[in-house]
Amino acid sequence: MNKTNNKLGIWMDHSNANLINLDSNKEMHSISSKFTSETKEDALHRSESLMHNKRQQMQEKFYKQIGSEILKFKHVLLFGPTNAKVELHNYLNKDLHFKNIKIDIESSGKMTDNEQVAFVKKHF
Structure with missing residues (x-):
C-alpha cells in the first residue's frame, strides 16, 4: 500500500476518536x-x-477500525484525556503491520475540534 499521507493526529477517549x-x-x-x-x-x-467481554470485544473492534486508518500514515500522534491512547498504542504494538509507523503519545484534556486541529498542527 502506498502511503501518501504522512501525518495523522488522533484525539481519543474510550468512546470516540477524531482523526485529524x-x-x-x-x-x-x-x-x-x-x-x-x-x-x-x-x-x-x-x-x-x-459486560467486560462485550466491552473488550467492542474496544478491540474500535481499535481495529482506528488501526486501519493509521496504516495509511507514516507518523501518528495519539492524544486525549483518558488512557485509551495508551491502550490503542499497546494494541498496535502487537501487530507487525504498524512497526514502521512512528507513533507519538501526548496527554491532553477535553478539546474543541478547532483546539484539536491546532494541537496537531503544533505537534507536527
Missing part, C-alpha cells in the same frame, strides 16, 4: 465505539463478566 489529517481537505472525521452506556447497562444487567 492535515494533508486532507476533509480535515477531521470521527470513529465511535459501539460500546455505549446503553450497551453497558444492558450487559451489566445480565452479568458483570458478560
Whole structure:
C-alpha cells in the first residue's frame, strides 16, 4: 500500500476518536465505539463478566477500525484525556503491520475540534 499521507493526529477517549489529517481537505472525521452506556447497562444487567467481554470485544473492534486508518500514515500522534491512547498504542504494538509507523503519545484534556486541529498542527 502506498502511503501518501504522512501525518495523522488522533484525539481519543474510550468512546470516540477524531482523526485529524492535515494533508486532507476533509480535515477531521470521527470513529465511535459501539460500546455505549446503553450497551453497558444492558450487559451489566445480565452479568458483570458478560459486560467486560462485550466491552473488550467492542474496544478491540474500535481499535481495529482506528488501526486501519493509521496504516495509511507514516507518523501518528495519539492524544486525549483518558488512557485509551495508551491502550490503542499497546494494541498496535502487537501487530507487525504498524512497526514502521512512528507513533507519538501526548496527554491532553477535553478539546474543541478547532483546539484539536491546532494541537496537531503544533505537534507536527
